[in-house]
Amino acid sequence: MANFNIDAQALNTYDAIVVGSGISGGWSAKELTAKGLRTLVLERGRDVRHITDYPTTNMQPWEFEHRGQLTKDVKDANPIISKCYAFYEGTEQFFVKDAEHPYVQEKPFDWIRGYQVGGKSLMWARQTQRWSDFDFTGPARDGFAVDWPIRYADLAPWYSYVEKFAGITGNKDGLDTLPDGEFLTPHEWNCVETHFQKQIASKYKDRHVIMGRAAHLTSPKQIHYDQGRAQCQHRTICERGCPFGGYFSSNSSTIPWAAKTGKMTLRPNSVVHSIIYDEKKGRATGVRVIDANTKQMTEYYARLIFVNAAALNTNLILLNSISTRFPNGLGNDSGTLGKYVAFHNYRAGISGEYDGNLDMTTDGRRPNSPYIPRFRNVYKQETNFLRGYAAGFQAGRSSDTDQSGMGADLKQSLLNPKLGGWHVGSHMMGETIPKESNYVALDSSLKDPYGIPQLKIAIAYDDNDEKMIKDYQEQMTEMFQAAGFTNIRLRDDKRNPGLDIHEMGGVRMGKDPKTSMLNKWNQLHAVKNVFVTDGASMTSTSTQNPSLTYMAFSARSVDYAVKAMKKGLV
């Protein structure tokens, strides 16, 4: 029997462990295995295999029992997830139901999660802009949060590296607020979007309307075919999983690529309880995993540990990794763990109409739309709020069918729809300021179904956000008017934080171990063999979508970690 434990330990030992298989975990796994490390990838949810586990991806519209509509039972049982725009009859299988993983809303927070292999990379909206130096220098300049330990130049080659593999569509626009990348053919504009772009360019020097940059294979290269992926088919039902691999997901790209090396062991249904810290060795030695089916706890060991559980769950795992050396969470010498969580403000939007270009229309569907990079407080502080906002924009023409008739008349008008006018719309994506008072912590008594403390979330908007909403509405109204748009309507849907699905921070990077958790390599200051490269590591949130940055951080961090390991530094 004495040998049994030793054998079990050897059997459960890998070179590296990756916690999570979403966008950042998939990249960590791909890079670690490519460098020859035997890597265990732990995923708390079930396995979802590319194509075979996308049950609704080839369903025709008429094949859905409720034409896509959620049933009353599902809505009643899931008031939180039912708010998510991508949750419908075709995607229910990919979202965490409210009862599955309870948490404490100290303040209202809609936590949107995908627990399965691939995580939320299956259902994401695929916008992939690079962050700029304005984002990485922002905190130092404005005095919010702490200074980032890196600059854009540190990340630029890694952006290129991940863009080439993932496949990003976009146009080279030459903007310093939004650096250009390695782009595939950009998506097409429509007439009214072009009109808006030209009007804004002629009236403002510093405001630009560009085509969105998105993780779609508009013109696949050999590297994408090598992954078994093919050109995007413009179905615009990405969130059901794409059998063509037309958009980037862990399932279609990084995970199978890692599997091909023969170095990856993927273990679904593995809920990570905590990271094991060895006081004598002064480093983390592995992780404790609860099997989701049997509820049995097993320990797995490795030299390197990458935590990619998605921002808030990464916080939860570190907070729950308690030892004598780290009584307040792994690596938490600074006391900042769980704090300075920030997100994106999507509350406001605007819509309007345009009565020009009526001789032209669009044909087909486009899984992307134009984008307005941040133009506020870029070169200098010019408003009464800190930071700024980016915005989505799009125009479209729809069929306005007369449904007033009855009988044969009605049938006639339904089958002969009239083309309506152009409609334009925009939504904001504002940067919120990381604050100590926006935090997550472990609840002292409530446990989840695995006996792990529930996460307590206290995150809210502040006065800065309210001022930013007002400014977005004012500026966008002015821009819509400048373009000749009419019937302009503003909206503030007052949604809760969380519904943006861009929560970040809590394990922030920084130069000073006294005020941050991670160094410039996404490495815990205090535990050198543990790396965090998902949203938890973000020091501030930028106005751009964050996923591409997680990918770049993951690849860069693995490169450093493996080199450091070979030198005996970790």
Add this chain to the structure above:
Amino acid sequence: MERRNALKTLAGAVGGLIALPGWASGWTAESVRLATPLLPADQVETLAAVVDTIIPATDTPGAKDLNVQQFIQKVVADCYDKPTQDMLSNGLVLTNDLAQKTFGKPFNAGDATQRVTLLKQLEQSTDPAQAAFIKLVKPLTIRGYLNSEYVMTNLTHYEFIPGHYNGCVPVKK
């Protein structure tokens, strides 16, 4: 993650008359058979006559031929609350009562003109139960009809793949 919301905003801006993307809709007669029927058989007959009146067979099948009455039962049973379910059922009774009063026959025994006139009357009715009934049934009929396999395949030529996007094409005269 917000593109779809922008689409919804656009949809809202045109009063919900926008053609919804394909994923948002769809059903087949086979997929919508209820384990326990919401309505008794006689009410289903009335409902079939109502949907057939709203969208009748002409040189192409009407809503009844495409089993839209079954779709409505299924959606109302699974996606709507009890008061709405009751309102559907009561509305069918009301419709028959009104038919007896107006043309002395059950609704489904009336001729096309009588039935169309009666449903138009419901649309303009100041009686809340009558107005709510037609407000529920008519849009569901239109949805079920337009998203049926027959209509999408043969009449509106829905294209699943290969998809495409041409931003600027001339409007067909």
